[in-house]
Amino acid sequence: MDKILRIDMGAPGGPKAIIGPLGPYTGMGGRGMTSMVVYEEVPADCHPLGPENKFVIAPGMVTGSAASTSGRISVGCKSPLTGGIKEANAGGQAGQVMARLGYAAIILEGAPAAGAMYKIVINAQGVDISDATPYKGLRNYDLAEKIKAEYGDKVAMISIGPAGEMRMAAASVAVTDREFRPARHAGRGGVGAVMGAKGVKVIVIDDAGMKMRKPKDPERFKAANKRFTQGLRQHPVTGEGLPTYGTNVLTNVVNEAGAYPAFNFSQGQYDKASLISGETFAELQTRRGGNPTHGCHRGCAIQCSGIYVDKDGNFLTKQPEYETVWSHGGNCGITDPDVICRLDFLDDDIGLDTIDMGAAIGVAMEAGIIPVGDAEGAIRLVDQEVGQGTPLGRILGGGAASTAKAFGLERAPVVKGQAMPAYDPRAVKGVGVTYATSTMGADHTAGYAVATNLLKVGGDVDPLSAEGQIELSRNLQIATAALDATGFCLFIAFAILDQQETFDAMVEIINGMFDTNLTGDDVVALGKKILSMEREFNKKAGFTAADDRLPRYFRREALTPHNVVFDVTDEQLDSLYNW
């Protein structure tokens, strides 16, 4: 990974690719890379869909090597949803393939000619940019079929569906998995809209002829990798919970904790949660011949990402994440797993963030657009309205904030314009702090305090009390920013938070890879550096302490069953960034 590919989409005569050295970005990867490029090169006051914004893709620091569970890829830009900096992270094969080709970043710049749409093919021979107007309007799964027919299924694909082409603020960027399904998504913040604004429909990455990235100190790397993998296997969450049930193992846990934001965050428990729990999904899939244990990319030791099949055993969608099951399920009073999976598929196919889409439908139900619990209505909204780009679809495709605004509702569960995921901040206050203060807008992955608040991983902080949440969220946000730079999957966090030797092994993998002697302190320093850049960008973009707040109604309306409001004070929130 010693080069950067820049493509000026607005160059006279058509897009122009330039391959250059890493320069100031040497050593950066993943979120570290995307956020640094955006911080250094994008004017903070630019329009997210205008020519001054940049669209950055970067594999993690160790991605493409033999390091276990490290195939993540970061997508960054100024977000059309939040108006701030954005990094959205995905699994799938693209990170490893891109890293093996030696590209530490792909940066799309400028603005294409009106109506232009391109395909970018990257392989060992170089970069080819060609007209993709025949692909216009294709959904991701159809697009994958076309690309597969031309390039086979050994390549990786990064693409947008119609939502990204329509520049919707909830549009995602799809990444193909091991089976060349466009099922892994850099979902949040409308990164797909920015790729669409750059006029790029699809990037095909082909690492034929390339080898796995070699560590500088192979012995050290190999030994550490072994200890790391063992650590993942032995922890109950990464070794058992996630492989068996996927992330949806959380439905029962969060619901029992009274932190399940049912019906657009109007109550903290859902009486029908068991109908859509991970246990229910796994049992159904085992019966139908699906597969709950499956890795989204080669080399994952956790394998949380199953395959969901219909009653006849045919692929319906990848096993949906807990947050998706919540957003389209409990959040909307929908309890049929097949409907939830159909919605997950439609989101992936059209290229939409499942969290903001489900949240938008929850808001639309509160606005009376369709009845609460209307499964067919929800499918129609995504498939026919958003997918076809009708005016209602444009509203919903803008996410929960756009939907609440259009229908004149106060109750938009968003921070910085981005929808809160499946944890009510009143009853998991640590994640409420993360929602409020993250540079990304409401984002559970930015500092997953749920681990310590509810799962008692990495300590035990009472989820219902304001006490200790700032420190917890701060430490997790710092660690996560670093982790998102390494390329390791965030889900290793359960093991490395609880098992010091697994954390050490992870650091040692990096040391083996680069022949360095980093310690835990260096990891913290990296995380802080990334967050500081992101926060500085947001500040220049106009964010202030007023943006580091939950909507007021979370302080006003008490959540059942614990009858709690969000009571972390503004002063406490403002102390999060204290370095």
Next chain:
Amino acid sequence: MDKILRIDMGAPGGPKAIIGPLGPYTGMGGRGMTSMVVYEEVPADCHPLGPENKFVIAPGMVTGSAASTSGRISVGCKSPLTGGIKEANAGGQAGQVMARLGYAAIILEGAPAAGAMYKIVINAQGVDISDATPYKGLRNYDLAEKIKAEYGDKVAMISIGPAGEMRMAAASVAVTDREFRPARHAGRGGVGAVMGAKGVKVIVIDDAGMKMRKPKDPERFKAANKRFTQGLRQHPVTGEGLPTYGTNVLTNVVNEAGAYPAFNFSQGQYDKASLISGETFAELQTRRGGNPTHGCHRGCAIQCSGIYVDKDGNFLTKQPEYETVWSHGGNCGITDPDVICRLDFLDDDIGLDTIDMGAAIGVAMEAGIIPVGDAEGAIRLVDQEVGQGTPLGRILGGGAASTAKAFGLERAPVVKGQAMPAYDPRAVKGVGVTYATSTMGADHTAGYAVATNLLKVGGDVDPLSAEGQIELSRNLQIATAALDATGFCLFIAFAILDQQETFDAMVEIINGMFDTNLTGDDVVALGKKILSMEREFNKKAGFTAADDRLPRYFRREALTPHNVVFDVTDEQLDSLYNW
């Protein structure tokens, strides 16, 4: 004017009215009153449609007296369009009637029960609040008929149309004129949505039995008022241009200056401008038997607000303002005066800001929703889509910013979410400074530098140069804030800027009214005080220097025919508030 009426819309058992003394608000009026109440009482981080926001109505300081041309009324709140403080100003009869009843402010607070809708009747006997659900969905003109049937046409009415009920961010508050037509609007910033969120459809104000407000020093007042009226009559703009043509006298002036933002701010001159000029309108109206010279309230010495009739002589709408003729006309390539007037009527009837609506249609045309110049399409968008609250109507009813966002366009001509009016900031740079820095979002009335840039009133500052614009805009913003507090119509500015003796007479009217000895310096101090409160509110709401900017494309795309970009620097903009 010695009392304030507060109504808690969310009181247990139904809305509760309390009449109290002025207290800390003594001496304040108009924008001074609304902005001070919002500044003191509304939490800056509240949701504009939530219970913590307040909706404030206040007549000007001398409104309701015999002071010439002083019948203005201010409507204030936190804006659902800008997210900042808002004062929207209207003519019509309500200001005088309310002032004569002694109310310096009406403040609607709290949140009504879901679905509730009220009528408030205020007269010499007191305040009556009753169910208005039978009025639900009524447009303003039909509502006026119902109110007239019950209360006669001597009362004044303040109301919202369906747009306000639907809490659209471009919803206005209508005020009836001398003929009980709901044709005068507090248009900007979505104040109608806040009235809607308070559950109030209509406020009927009846000053039967009340007398004109008496000055404390009648002789001083009377003498000053006479000099003041003479001054208005003798100035070419207030004495001739406005009475003869209304504000639409500006079409030819602005177009000739190359500052006419045709086709969604894509060119600075419109070759068909003469088809929709004030001269054309006046000639047409004279021929048809309309009346271009008419006051929006009793006691106006300027009389800019004509009556527009159709080819059979029937009332079609009030003579539309220049900004409306631009927004629905030249901005959209529509040249039929009757179509523009139909759109003006529909906006008034549905309760919409004509500037943001026309700008939204201009953006929708750029997005390809209807063809550029499609007159019937534009009527359908307002009447059938916005008026009926379809999803497309919800998008458009959110204004130009909402429309650009929904359709993924960069080119939204807005500042702080509010659409720019009929002066391109690249070619009238003084008003560009006002757009950028006003506490109100893009608003020509907040500091009408067009006067000095183009009309050479109050001096002569080259409209195409960045030089001198900050000082010009600053002084005008300060003067305007004060003027909006007095209750005098902003259009007196032409006379008082050019004629020192008319300015002195205006100050002397206030002195005669209150037996004070204010000078020009006190007027400046009042303006600064109001602006400082507004700016402080916005700061607490999260506004920073990044919000005091035009969209970047105004710096990037040169405007024909002068090929100018907006080149007032950020540093200059940040120096505007220097006191």
